[in-house]
Amino acid sequence: MSTREHWGSRFGFIMAAAGSAVGLGNIWRFPYITGENGGGAFLVIYLGIVIGFGLSLMMAEMLVGRSAQRNPVGAFRQLGGKGWPLVGFLGVLTGFVILSFYIVVAGWTLSYIGQMARGLLHSRYPAVLGSAFEGFVADPWRPLAYAAVFMVLVAWVVTGGISRGIERANRWLMPILFLLLLVLVTRALTLPGAAQGMAFYLTPDWSKVDGGTFFAAISQVFFSFSIGMGTMLTYGSYLSLRENLPRSALTVGALDCLAAFLSGLMVIPAVFAFGFSPSAGPGLTFITLPAVFAALPGGDLFGMLFFTLLAIAALTSAVSILEPLVSYVIDEHGLPRRVVVAGASVVCFLLAVPASLSFGPWSEVTVFGKTWFDLMDFLANNLMLPVGGLLTALFVGWVWGRPALTALSNEHQLHQPWAVAWLWILRVVAPVAITWILITNLS
Numbered sequence: 001m002s003t004r005e006h007w008g009s010r011f012g013f014i015m016a017a018a019g020s021a022v023g024l025g026n027i028w029r030f031p032y033i034t035g036e037n038g039g040g041a042f043l044v045i046y047l048g049i050v051i052g053f054g055l056s057l058m059m060a061e062m063l064v065g066r067s068a069q070r071n072p073v074g075a076f077r078q079l080g081g082k083g084w085p086l087v088g089f090l091g092v093l094t095g096f097v098i099l100s101f102y103i104v105v106a107g108w109t110l111s112y113i114g115q116m117a118r119g120l121l122h123s124r125y126p127a128v129l130g131s132a133f134e135g136f137v138a139d140p141w142r143p144l145a146y147a148a149v150f151m152v153l154v155a156w157v158v159t160g161g162i163s164r165g166i167e168r169a170n171r172w173l174m175p176i177l178f179l180l181l182l183v184l185v186t187r188a189l190t191l192p193g194a195a196q197g198m199a200f201y202l203t204p205d206w207s208k209v210d211g212g213t214f215f216a217a218i219s220q221v222f223f224s225f226s227i228g229m230g231t232m233l234t235y236g237s238y239l240s241l242r243e244n245l246p247r248s249a250l251t252v253g254a255l256d257c258l259a260a261f262l263s264g265l266m267v268i269p270a271v272f273a274f275g276f277s278p279s280a281g282p283g284l285t286f287i288t289l290p291a292v293f294a295a296l297p298g299g300d301l302f303g304m305l306f307f308t309l310l311a312i313a314a315l316t317s318a319v320s321i322l323e324p325l326v327s328y329v330i331d332e333h334g335l336p337r338r339v340v341v342a343g344a345s346v347v348c349f350l351l352a353v354p355a356s357l358s359f360g361p362w363s364e365v366t367v368f369g370k371t372w373f374d375l376m377d378f379l380a381n382n383l384m385l386p387v388g389g390l391l392t393a394l395f396v397g398w399v400w401g402r403p404a405l406t407a408l409s410n411e412h413q414l415h416q417p418w419a420v421a422w423l424w425i426l427r428v429v430a431p432v433a434i435t436w437i438l439i440t441n442l443s
């Protein structure tokens, strides 16, 4: 077997993993889900899940990958034997499902950079912007063209390989992303009237909390942390055995939470300052925010920066959604990276076609009452990622078990009591919480 490519540096790995985690999930999804679920109360629950088992699961995935030095299918086969590679396959399949809707939304952000730059979105009225948005997404061709451009960008980065493609892109893009985020947060917080939004964002309203809130929070943690489909496993497989995993997982998790929290700070106070509603759903970013920008001095520039931020975040994440399946085909079937990336990208794009048409000509075509886009989103977030995470937790906790502890703590990376706590989180806490949430909400 040829030697596996590895990350060039620890910083490069952290940026790549954070680049995977910080994406549309943080900037597009997190603020509106928070808005719909009681603001501060959702924040508290979200953080509880992150600490409760999110971080432990991220570490578990990285550890499986690092120990096996293989793609998700190969790693589960090597460490678990018969049957377990199916968990890896589920991950590879989930990657296709997520990319099919992810590149559609990412394509919208590319188009919005251009529309902002040309001043086409200059209206203070969400109703006007709403029909502009709906007109755009309902078009059968334009959104698809942007999705295709985005897919080509993703393929270009992934074709470069680990250190010269993925790592290099993230080393540049992630610092730029955080810089843009800070500029926009500062702008939002210095708006008159921002204080009321801050109060909504930071004061928990427990009356809005029910079982559905927990479900929303758990699926948001999975999606945002990129766990449950073998992405962190694959990125971990390009680490050398000496990497301090607990510290890396903690850093990546903290950066992801920071990005989500800052996105909320950027969006929610600004929305309040102009008297709009923070619970506008998925349109918050594409309808409400342009109205905010139109009311700001220099708003078109800030708007352009915002959609650039969103596009960068989407790119570094989409790259990480493609990599597990690329690494699977390369490892198991020995095909050249270039060929695999080209083939996988074409399939992803074809799957994105019905997702994009869901907003236009195919809006009436539904399966289980959902359009293709909604169905893919629902399947990935509410089913495939949690189930993948559940199986990974059970695998590491019970099947791999004690040797996992040795793999982790042999190198004195985690003091014994913490390592044992980590194992029990995987054995009991995560499986019970995920199963309970799945059963109560899907039945």
Ligand code: PFF
Pocket (backbone or CB within 6 Å): 020, 021, 022, 023, 024, 025, 026, 098, 222, 223, 224, 225, 226, 227, 229, 230, 231, 232, 317, 318, 320, 321
């Ligand atoms: N974490 C990404 C986001 O928040 O947008 C999405 C994602 C990436 C999900 C990688 C799953 C994954 F494996």
